[in-house]
Amino acid sequence: MTTTVIERELLTARIDQWLDASRFRDYGPNGLQVEGKPQIHKIVSGVTASLALIEAAVAAGADALLVHHGLFWRGQDGRVTGWMRQRLGALLAHDINLLAYHLPLDAHAELGNNAQWGQRLGLVADARFGEQDLGFIGPAPQGLSLDSLAAQMTQALGKAPTILPGDGRPLRRVAWCSGGAQGYFEQAIAAGADVYLTGEVSEPQAHYARETGVAFMACGHHASERYGVQALGAALAAEFGLEHEFIEIENPA
Structure with a gap:
């Protein structure tokens, strides 16, 4: 060429x-x-x-x-x-x-990290949340379970995620934000998520998952x-x- x-x-x-x-x-x-x-x-x-x-x-x-x-x-x-x-x-x-x-490449609706990551998981956002609307949220594909999502994540990213399982509720809404966005977990919960995907996990998220029942998946900052x-x-x-x-x-x- x-x-x-x-x-x-x-x-x-x-x-x-x-x-x-x-x-x-x-x-x-x-x-x-x-x-x-x-x-x-x-x-x-x-x-x-x-x-x-x-x-x-x-x-x-x-x-x-x-x-x-x-x-x-x-x-x-x-x-x-x-x-x-x-x-x-x-x-x-x-x-x-x-x-x-940095943030412009996270947020872009087609070329951004969140859009591209969601595409690989079969996720389509119908709303945004978090600071400067960086977080994506949308409906879970039919029949999606936490186990099947974890398996799909492992295949897509080449590494197994760290999972905080919540209360085992059905997954109807999936929220995601790539990289070090564990601090958006509370905002994802408020937006109606049943599971939140991001790159990293910190100490508070384990407690929020237990207390709210919303699952959390840390999938790797670099990988996401x-x-x-x-x-x-x-x-x-x-x-x-x-x-x-x-x-x-x-x-x-």
Whole structure:
């Protein structure tokens, strides 16, 4: 396939428009985080801008690295030392653009992590909940049980979830929000969920599941956020004729 070249500013403007990035109050900057070469023909996508992913992008000949978890977060130490120096040094040495989209990539109705995750589980949202409407909720497929959902999750994500079973009620409404959204469990319960799916679990959720009867499934932060960036990269490749490659860096979290 013959690939084309696109100006960095045009590409970033298109992603910003597509994801409506400016409307989100986020924990770090969305968009171009590290400036590289002005023209892009190959995008490598991945979940987190780790040194391993950056080195893999270099080896793959990327002009831009598209990630969900970028380098800069609110409240972090601003010094360029240690791991930050290594990551920035590798990007700058090879003139690679770093593009990062966090909450905008969770929320998008078609390309986002939650939309793509739900698609793999046969879930269709008919409402939103939680901060900035990041959480999705919809009807459970007919005959869905907690055991069958867990088996489906294991097959889809490649790892078994941690399950808090609740009171064993029939599953009529399923709520989900990828990544570290365990804090939305109460809002999912208030929205009418019978089971809530997210990436991580903390101590309070076990008590909420026991006391409310709503089941909770922690499916892996990384595992639940692999799909949005792949969908976005593929959509950009299709629209602009760019080369795109998703690179998986294993993460048990």
